[in-house]
Amino acid sequence: METTLDTALIKATINGKEITAHEGSSILEVCRDNGIYIPTLCYDERLEAYGGCRLCVVEVKGVARPLSSCTTPLQKGMDIITESENLTKLRSTIVSLLLSDHPNDCMFCEKAGSCTLQDLAYRYGARSDTYAGEKRNIPITDVNPFIYFDPNKCILCGRCVNICQNLVKVGTIDMTRRGFQSRPDTAFGRSRSADNCVFCGQCISACPVGALVEKPSMGKGRGRELKQVRTTCTYCGTGCNFFLNVRDNQVVRVTSDYSAPVNKGNLCIKGRFGYEFINHESRIRTPLIRDGEGFREASWDEALDYTAGKFKEIRQKYGSESVGAFSSSRCTNEENYLISKWVRAALGNNNVDNCARV
Amino acid sequence: MAGLATSLGAGAASNSFDQISGADLLLIFGSNTTEGHPIVSLQVNEAINRGAKIIVGDPRKIEMVRFADVWLNLKPGTNIALLNGLIHVIVKEGLQNENFIKNRTEGFDELKELVKDYTPERVQEITGVNREKIIKAARLYAEAKNAMILYGLGVTEHRMGTENAMSIANLALTCGHIGRPFTGIMALRGQNNVQGASDMGPAPNIFPGYQPVTNPEIRERFEKAWNVKLSPKIGLKSVEMLDEAKKGAFKGLLIMGEDPGQTDPDLHHVWDALKSLEFLAVIDIFHTETTRFAHVIFPGASFAEKDGTFTNGERRIQRVRKAIEPLSGLAEWQILCELSSRMGYPMKYNHPSEVMDEIASLTPIYAGVSYDRLESGGLQWPCPSREHPGTETLYTSAFSRAGGLAKFVPLEHRQSGETTDLEYPFILITGRRREHYNNGSMTRRVKGIMELYPEEILELNQEDADRLNIKDKETVRVSSRRGEIMVKAGIMERSQQGQVFLSFHYPDALSNLLTSEHRDPITGTPEYKVCAVKVEKPD
Ligand code: SF4
Ligand code: SF4
Ligand code: SF4
Numbered sequence: 001m002e003t004t005l006d007t008a009l010i011k012a013t014i015n016g017k018e019i020t021a022h023e024g025s026s027i028l029e030v031c032r033d034n035g036i037y038i039p040t041l042c043y044d045e046r047l048e049a050y051g052g053c054r055l056c057v058v059e060v061k062g063v064a065r066p067l068s069s070c071t072t073p074l075q076k077g078m079d080i081i082t083e084s085e086n087l088t089k090l091r092s093t094i095v096s097l098l099l100s101d102h103p104n105d106c107m108f109c110e111k112a113g114s115c116t117l118q119d120l121a122y123r124y125g126a127r128s129d130t131y132a133g134e135k136r137n138i139p140i141t142d143v144n145p146f147i148y149f150d151p152n153k154c155i156l157c158g159r160c161v162n163i164c165q166n167l168v169k170v171g172t173i174d175m176t177r178r179g180f181q182s183r184p185d186t187a188f189g190r191s192r193s194a195d196n197c198v199f200c201g202q203c204i205s206a207c208p209v210g211a212l213v214e215k216p217s218m219g220k221g222r223g224r225e226l227k228q229v230r231t232t233c234t235y236c237g238t239g240c241n242f243f244l245n246v247r248d249n250q251v252v253r254v255t256s257d258y259s260a261p262v263n264k265g266n267l268c269i270k271g272r273f274g275y276e277f278i279n280h281e282s283r284i285r286t287p288l289i290r291d292g293e294g295f296r297e298a299s300w301d302e303a304l305d306y307t308a309g310k311f312k313e314i315r316q317k318y319g320s321e322s323v324g325a326f327s328s329s330r331c332t333n334e335e336n337y338l339i340s341k342w343v344r345a346a347l348g349n350n351n352v353d354n355c356a357r358v
Numbered sequence: 359m360a361g362l363a364t365s366l367g368a369g370a371a372s373n374s375f376d377q378i379s380g381a382d383l384l385l386i387f388g389s390n391t392t393e394g395h396p397i398v399s400l401q402v403n404e405a406i407n408r409g410a411k412i413i414v415g416d417p418r419k420i421e422m423v424r425f426a427d428v429w430l431n432l433k434p435g436t437n438i439a440l441l442n443g444l445i446h447v448i449v450k451e452g453l454q455n456e457n458f459i460k461n462r463t464e465g466f467d468e469l470k471e472l473v474k475d476y477t478p479e480r481v482q483e484i485t486g487v488n489r490e491k492i493i494k495a496a497r498l499y500a501e502a503k504n505a506m507i508l509y510g511l512g513v514t515e516h517r518m519g520t521e522n523a524m525s526i527a528n529l530a531l532t533c534g535h536i537g538r539p540f541t542g543i544m545a546l547r548g549q550n551n552v553q554g555a556s557d558m559g560p561a562p563n564i565f566p567g568y569q570p571v572t573n574p575e576i577r578e579r580f581e582k583a584w585n586v587k588l589s590p591k592i593g594l595k596s597v598e599m600l601d602e603a604k605k606g607a608f609k610g611l612l613i614m615g616e617d618p619g620q621t622d623p624d625l626h627h628v629w630d631a632l633k634s635l636e637f638l639a640v641i642d643i644f645h646t647e648t649t650r651f652a653h654v655i656f657p658g659a660s661f662a663e664k665d666g667t668f669t670n671g672e673r674r675i676q677r678v679r680k681a682i683e684p685l686s687g688l689a690e691w692q693i694l695c696e697l698s699s700r701m702g703y704p705m706k707y708n709h710p711s712e713v714m715d716e717i718a719s720l721t722p723i724y725a726g727v728s729y730d731r732l733e734s735g736g737l738q739w740p741c742p743s744r745e746h747p748g749t750e751t752l753y754t755s756a757f758s759r760a761g762g763l764a765k766f767v768p769l770e771h772r773q774s775g776e777t778t779d780l781e782y783p784f785i786l787i788t789g790r791r792r793e794h795y796n797n798g799s800m801t802r803r804v805k806g807i808m809e810l811y812p813e814e815i816l817e818l819n820q821e822d823a824d825r826l827n828i829k830d831k832e833t834v835r836v837s838s839r840r841g842e843i844m845v846k847a848g849i850m851e852r853s854q855q856g857q858v859f860l861s862f863h864y865p866d867a868l869s870n871l872l873t874s875e876h877r878d879p880i881t882g883t884p885e886y887k888v889c890a891v892k893v894e895k896p897d
Contacts, residue, residue, distance in 0.1 A: 144806075144810075146806045194811060198396075199810065227681070231662070232668050234660070234661035235800075237395070237549060237551070237671035238398055239736075250682070269396075276804040277803040278663075283644065283657070284644060284645065284655060287655065287657065289654055290652065290654070295655065298654075303654050307612075307656075308700035308701045310610065310639075310653070311701060315610075321608075323608075323609065324599050325560075325612040327615075327616075329551045329555040330550060330616070331551065331555070332554070332691070333551065333717065334691050334713035334717070335666065337713060338698075340558065340559050341584065341698075342697065343560075344580075346703035349593055350593030351593040351608075352560045353560060353594070353595050354556065
């Protein structure tokens with residue numbers, strides 16, 4: 001929407017450089033638009049910012065205390081510093097505190113390599129032993145086919161709850177219990193099921209750490225082991241983009257593409273979890289030619305020659321109007337173009353139709 | 359989409375999905391957006407968060423009704439009466455956009471005359487929607503600053519589907535809610551590339567870009583580019599090919615990536631037709647109800663195995679990228695080229711991008727499209743030149759009809775093709791579920807989805823269930839004048855009394871054995887949405 005809203009342009013200074021931005025944007029948004037890094041954990045560009053994690057603090061000249069940049073709108077003439085010794089200290093303390101009760105499981109964690117907490121610990125030199133704290137030992141109880149939830153790894157950023165309640169509006173999960181025991185959970189701690197959840201996996205996409213992960217992808221590769229290919233969903237006409245994550249010619253995971261023009265990182269159950277059919281064992285892998293009641297395997301050459309011959313033969317026997325083709329809304333534009341070209345140019349009539357007109 | 363093309367000029371959504379969240383009012387008509395188009399529904403949710411008003415027009419108490427200011431719970435097949443009723447109220451209260459009507463449209467007087475008879479009282483009688491709700495909805499829509507209409511298959515999958523779409527256009531034109539951002543008509547369609555497949559002209563009467571095959575100049579352009587003589591005669595529609603096959607005149611068919619043997623209505627007829635063919639070749643990634651009848655099956659490549667483009671429901675051409683090699687070695691575009699070359703008409707391309715270059719050279723609305731421009735974000739057609747940025751909002755200055763004016767098409771309410779009677783007292787509505795897709799051949803192969811949603815459910819209202827003494831999860835027999843299926847009953851408030859709902863995703867409960875042979879006379883779109891059935895306990 002930003003693209004179509006006309007707001008006034010204002011000038012401000014960030015790290016000594018003058019920048020121009022739309023009035024009403026937050027300091028964080030403006031920094032990110034200008035390629036200036038600001039750490040965040042609870043911020044999700046799909047959701048309203050609420051300033052929970054305090055990592056995004058910046059210094060504004062003339063303001064005594066650091067301000068959280070995600071909730072502070074940029075104002076004309078502001079003079080902003082995003083990195084300083086003081087800010088690093090503040091951030092390092094926050095990260096160290098988070099690490100103090102965080103399980104030391106990075107070696108096995110699905111998120112290692114793409115975990116925001118890990119990145120921040122590295123960047124700010126925060127160690128898990130700075131504030132040695134009690135570790136939680138909550139059993140993993142949510143049994144469902146798609147979503148793995150380890151409450152022990154949860155840093156309580158609230159993003160999963162926020163996205164489920166305010167964007168998806170299903171409200172499967174909420175922050176439950178208090179203090180050390182708080183966690184995002186379903187009503188009565190029941191497993192996610194078809195009765196309370198739509199399995200869009202939006203909560204997973206929002207989670208900055210390894211507390212929520214895609215269950216079907218576990219153990220199948222992480223981070224740099226996977227090739228990421230940006231593409232468009234094959235299911236409905238919304239046209240969501242996402243990344244297919246590939247290892248050894250197998251699609252093992254789908255991850256969000258936040259730059260996607262339509263879905264902006266959001267996906268539904270089909271887009272996020274509907275890829276297993278791709279490498280399914282029941283895929284047809286060779287051409288088949290009818291043999292009595294069944295089929296026999298054939299080479300491409302044999303099947304193509306046989307088919308080409310049949311169409312030619314039928315045209316000769318019954319006239320050029322006796323043959324045709326159905327095309328598909330599942331195939332690409334290029335394939336739809338080619339099938340109509342084939343019918344018109346090679347079969348010699350206009351008997352071509354997209355049999356799904358819906 | 360013939361309906362919108364007649365009224366406005368293009369058979370496509372007028373605006374962009376991105377604009378939904380900025381509208382002040384959304385009229386959601388015949389679309390269970392939450393399930394059918396989940397990500398579009400997130401845009402609706404954002405609009406709701408911003409305080410937008412919501413009107414839902416749907417026979418079923420779909421999830422979106424929770425957020426609706428008005429739920430127009432019309433009887434299936436009464437769309438036109440309801441829309442006429444809304445326009446009646448708007449005109450009666452003087453809420454129409456006179457300026458817009460005068461400068462941008464033609465034919466309003468005829469419509470004005472026709473809707474005189476559609477008083478809220480009469481419309482209540484036809485549609486079952488309370489007259490107060492009709493009046494409230496009409497005022498909300500007309501008085502909104504920016505109102506947008508989302509409509510779905512509940513509108514097009516009717517015998518009068520084309521007319522339904524024109525009727526929706528009538529409403530938007532009456533209020534001038536079109537031709538600006540955050541307004542317009544968004545048609546939400548079923549399959550991923552249904553827009554692109556329409557654009558590319560695998561259709562009996564048009565070349566790519568909706569250019570008529572009967573126009574000699576256009577034909578000449580294609581003859582020159584393709585180096586072949588082309589037939590000026592309009593070809594057969596898919597349903598006609600099947601009809602002719604059954605009669606014996608049509609003999610050889612190639613089906614690429616579709617499963618009419620499961621998803622077409624009136625399946626017995628389709629099966630007979632496929633059986634009558636002398637030669638059937640099918641390209642598909644899985645065995646389907648249709649491959650059963652094939653003489654040759656070519657393995658297809660999934661979207662992960664090829665480069666190409668899809669065009670989404672807002673006319674956005676986006677890249678599909680090859681992530682893995684085709685499991686069988688070849689993708690569909692290569693199969694088609696091979697087949698053609700072996701028939702003596704050589705087609706040779708090194709990469710799908712070359713096909714797109716050819717498309718662009720022959721299709722004015724795609725003229726500016728090439729793969730290097732699709733790297734990020736895609737392009738919305740019309741994109742008439744390399745320099746053109748694409749089009750987010752259609753009709754900002756003119757409609758794409760000759761003369762540039764939109765056309766009001768006055769339409770009367772007519773009965774659905776099939777109505778209920780004593781023997782078949784229920785209206786069966788068919789549709790989609792969030793977690794499945796069409797014939798289900800892809801989603802049924804996702805383990806987790808089958809674990810969560812293992813079988814088809816007949817959605818039935820509590821009162822009806824009580825009357826028939828049917829319990830939740832009990833297996834029932836559903837029959838129509840054409841066939842019967844056994845399916846588990848699910849009792850829920852989503853269906854109104856006298857209506858039941860089935861999807862068509864499960865081959866062991868082929869709902870299309872029940873659906874009717876009535877079709878939209880203009881597009882040939884079958885009437886999936888309405889047919890009369892009876893529901894009983896099995897003996
Ligand atoms: S999968 Fe979707 S509905 Fe379920 S808890 Fe996560 S966000 Fe909520
Ligand atoms: S599960 Fe993840 S997203 Fe949810 S609160 Fe915990 S850390 Fe944040
Ligand atoms: S992710 Fe869901 S909403 Fe988006 S295109 Fe795929 S099926 Fe449609």
